[in-house]
Amino acid sequence: MDLARLAREHGTPLYVYDRDDLRRAHSDLRSALPDPSRIYFSVKANPHPHVASVLAEAGCHAEIASAGEVGAALAAGFPADRVLMTGPGKSPEDLRKAFGNGVRRFSVDSPTDLARIGAHAARAGVEADCLLRVNADEPVPGMGLSMTGTASVFGADASWVLARPELFRRSGAAVVRGLHLYMGTNIEDGEVLFRQFETSLRLAGLVGSALGVPLAELDLGGGFGMPYARSGERPDFTGLRPRLEKVLDHAVPGWQAGDPLVSFESGRYLAGGCGRLVNRVLDVKESKGRTFVVLDSGINHLGGMSGLRRIPRIVPDLLPVEHRGGEVADCTVAGPLCTPLDTWCQGVTLPELRPGDLVAVPNVGAYGLTAGLLAFLGHPAPKELVLDAGSVVSLSEVAINRDFSDT
Numbered sequence: 001m002d003l004a005r006l007a008r009e010h011g012t013p014l015y016v017y018d019r020d021d022l023r024r025a026h027s028d029l030r031s032a033l034p035d036p037s038r039i040y041f042s043v044k045a046n047p048h049p050h051v052a053s054v055l056a057e058a059g060c061h062a063e064i065a066s067a068g069e070v071g072a073a074l075a076a077g078f079p080a081d082r083v084l085m086t087g088p089g090k091s092p093e094d095l096r097k098a099f100g101n102g103v104r105r106f107s108v109d110s111p112t113d114l115a116r117i118g119a120h121a122a123r124a125g126v127e128a129d130c131l132l133r134v135n136a137d138e139p140v141p142g143m144g145l146s147m148t149g150t151a152s153v154f155g156a157d158a159s160w161v162l163a164r165p166e167l168f169r170r171s172g173a174a175v176v177r178g179l180h181l182y183m184g185t186n187i188e189d190g191e192v193l194f195r196q197f198e199t200s201l202r203l204a205g206l207v208g209s210a211l212g213v214p215l216a217e218l219d220l221g222g223g224f225g226m227p228y229a230r231s232g233e234r235p236d237f238t239g240l241r242p243r244l245e246k247v248l249d250h251a252v253p254g255w256q257a258g259d260p261l262v263s264f265e266s267g268r269y270l271a272g273g274c275g276r277l278v279n280r281v282l283d284v285k286e287s288k289g290r291t292f293v294v295l296d297s298g299i300n301h302l303g304g305m306s307g308l309r310r311i312p313r314i315v316p317d318l319l320p321v322e323h324r325g326g327e328v329a330d331c332t333v334a335g336p337l338c339t340p341l342d343t344w345c346q347g348v349t350l351p352e353l354r355p356g357d358l359v360a361v362p363n364v365g366a367y368g369l370t371a372g373l374l375a376f377l378g379h380p381a382p383k384e385l386v387l388d389a390g391s392v393v394s395l396s397e398v399a400i401n402r403d404f405s406d407t
């Protein structure tokens with residue numbers, strides 16, 4: 001991939017996505033998971049229609065969590081009956097958009113959520129097929145950023161469901177027909193992943209028998225790790241499959257026949273490796289003994305959430321597109337925004353860089369532009385270029401517009 005030429009032709013900052021890599025990632029994940037099983041692609045990781053469409057073509061379902069993502073999933077070619085809407089705060093607008101476009105499947109987080117979905121389903125004259133999202137009461141040992149085992153906005157505590165199962169079976173036209181467990185994210189250790197799924201299965205058994213309804217689907221979540229904004233390969237999870245198949249045989253003997261259907265979710269493992277962000281160095285200068293490298297992208301285009309210190313800070317790798325040799329210690333990498341929060345990293349050793357040089361941040365096909373802070377300061381979005389078999393298949397630029405049409 002000739003990034004220098006692409007940057008010359010299309011300018012910087014430039015996201016470059018490779019559809020071949022998405023196909024490889026999907027095939028890797030497919031072969032690491034039990035057969036049969038369903039894979040949901042988490043559209044929030046990369047809603048670009050020409051990125052997500054590869055996963056739709058590969059047979060994935062879509063996991064979405066907003067009215068906007070209803071549109072993104074359909075634009076990528078996911079049929080409405082392959083879309084699952086999740087999220088702890090589904091607004092009437094989200095549900096109108098979902099039902100209006102034929103989405104009928106929801107992960108529910110509380111009795112209120114179930115009732116709201118049931119009311120919208122009744123109004124649409126359809127039944128909503130729901131998975132009850134369960135928050136485990138115990139953490140999984142060895143897990144990183146955990147979304148479960150602690151107080152959580154996501155799902156209903158297992159202890160709540162066990163104590164009051166009648167609140168969680170159905171409401172109006174919303175019927176619970178499965179469970180959704182999602183325990184963590186970005187786990188690169190296959191052993192920890194396996195223990196997480198084991199815990200999920202155990203919990204599903206408990207909650208399932210308390211609910212006493214037939215469970216057509218067990219969504220065991222995901223957490224498949226992937227290097228983010230730094231070099232490295234997709235972890236090899238092929239060891240998971242035989243071990244998972246064995247515990248499934250024991251816990252849910254009908255799973256091979258799809259009773260229940262077993263499913264998994266992934267955003268970063270599927271999409272992370274397909275993208276890189278190419279930047280130009282705008283300035284290199286010294287301040288009090290430190291070197292500041294100023295790029296034409298910052299937290300507006302990558303890592304906005306970590307720039308706000310909401311998730312573990314990323315330390316992006318800056319790979320020189322044309323290397324001149326030499327290294328500089330104690331560098332701060334800053335973006336163009338007028339806030340000291342706009343630093344990707346500090347105290348890092350970098351290749352020697354000069355204004356005008358190109359650098360590429362690898363593995364940002366997931367949580368790249370979509371997790372940035374595009375509205376802040378109003379810099380234009382980076383162009384997004386999609387390659388397939390080495391050829392450019394699309395070039396686009398996200399724009400934020402203020403719409404006055406309601407006034």
Ligand SMILES: *Cc1c(COP(=O)(O)O)cnc(C)c1O
Nearest residue numbers: 042182185186223265266267268
């Ligand atoms: C964000 C999210 C995912 C995807 O997480 P990754 O770490 O990108 O794989 C999966 N499921 C749910 C419910 C999510 O919110």
